[in-house]
Amino acid sequence: NYGFTSPQHIIYLSIYLSIYLSIYPSIYLSIYLSIYLSIYLSIYLSIYLYIHMYTWTDIVQQKYTILIIFSHVLEHLNLQSSDSEWSNFSTPTVWESHGL
Incomplete structure (x- = not known):
């Protein structure tokens, strides 16, 4: 019995x-x-939102912010696909009638 040795x-x-x-x-x-990463992302997002709140105030104050984003998505899809179904979707007259 040597113990620990x-x-x-x-x-x-x-x-x-x-x-x-x-x-x-x-x-x-x-x-x-x-x-x-959580601290870095929160700081980055707060700085990003702080900077972009001044450029997006006129859009944020309007009621159709989601519609604007949706129309941009639809226009992006319209550029990618050559189907005739998408071309009827993203007509700019709908957004111009709301004053956008």
């Missing part, structure tokens, strides 16, 4: 240390990266 205990300690050193930094790094 026996080769079995050294092998167990090395296995435990290798598992601990492989698992612990990955958990720590994932937590750190998730916190860092």
